[in-house]
Amino acid sequence: MNTREAGRPYHHGSLPETLVAHAVQLLDEAGADAVTVREVARRAGVSPSAPFRHFPDRAALLTAVAEAVAVDFGQIQMAAVNSAGSVPFRALGTAFVRYALAHPHRFALLRGAVFGADRTPALDEGHRAFTHGIVEMIVAGQQRGELRRADPEVIRIAAQALVYGLSQMFVDAYLDASRADALINQVIDLFGLGVLAPDGDVRRTADERDSEHRQGAE
Incomplete structure (x- = not known):
């Protein structure tokens, strides 16, 4: 889809796209309930707080x-x-x-x-x-x-x-x-x-x- 391929390293400025790509992967695997900020951060290889710089909460990520x-x-x-x-x-x-x-x-x-x-x-x-x-x-x-x-x-x-x-x-x-x-x-x-x-x-x-x-x- 029109997001960065999950699993690839991101460069400066592409973290939101990376997070969304991993979130879509989680969505495909188990549905919207499986999409959590913590798990998306873990898969992206960033700290649990990093996504909140771009998405204030889980609803914004979804x-x-x-x-x-x-x-x-x-x-x-x-x-x-x-x-x-x-x-x-x-x-x-x-x-x-x-x-x-x-x-x-x-x-x-x-x-x-x-x-x-x-x-x-x-x-x-x-x-x-x-x-x-x-x-x-x-x-x-x-x-x-x-x-x-x-x-x-x-x-x-x-x-x-x-x-x-x-x-x-x-x-x-x-x-x-x-x-x-x-x-x-x-x-x-x-x-x-x-x-x-x-x-x-x-x-x-x-x-x-x-x-x-x-x-x-x-």
């Missing part, structure tokens, strides 16, 4: 970890988009779920830090920029004829709800991770196709149904 993980999460998704042969929006969703499978503890941390209501200013700015980029990607896909003509923001929310929920089901072991490859493709493909029958009244929009209801009430 915030820095969440910000580093969020950057890594976004970069992985963008790399998948940039290397996609076709329909980059689909590649984005697949990369989202695969990241959660590969890094369940990171996903658990992001669940509160990024997908919760109380984002730090840095996380909020990054999240806004990332979601804006997704909307632009959706618009471009619509212009190429890859995606249906609907509100791009609604498409983004629907797609994020799908991959977020699917990721959480794998992380919670509600779904068998050994079936992940097939399920990810099948679920995302079904989302692309839609679940309603192509014919009949079931495809009427909510606006059409509301209009009929108002006319019947007059």
Whole structure:
């Protein structure tokens, strides 16, 4: 990820990055509860008090970890988009779920830090920029004829709800991770196709149904 590789000596001025790298390593090993300032300092080879020059408490360290993980999460998704042969929006969703499978503890941390209501200013700015980029990607896909003509923001929310929920089901072991490859493709493909029958009244929009209801009430 976008932090200094743990285990390498740090030079003057890089201690915060070193500490965050070791904290991410601890996070991957045993979850957020395992990330303590004392253990991070021990792994970095510095005194127990050294981290406090950069992070006033454990919460500040975890915030820095969440910000580093969020950057890594976004970069992985963008790399998948940039290397996609076709329909980059689909590649984005697949990369989202695969990241959660590969890094369940990171996903658990992001669940509160990024997908919760109380984002730090840095996380909020990054999240806004990332979601804006997704909307632009959706618009471009619509212009190429890859995606249906609907509100791009609604498409983004629907797609994020799908991959977020699917990721959480794998992380919670509600779904068998050994079936992940097939399920990810099948679920995302079904989302692309839609679940309603192509014919009949079931495809009427909510606006059409509301209009009929108002006319019947007059």
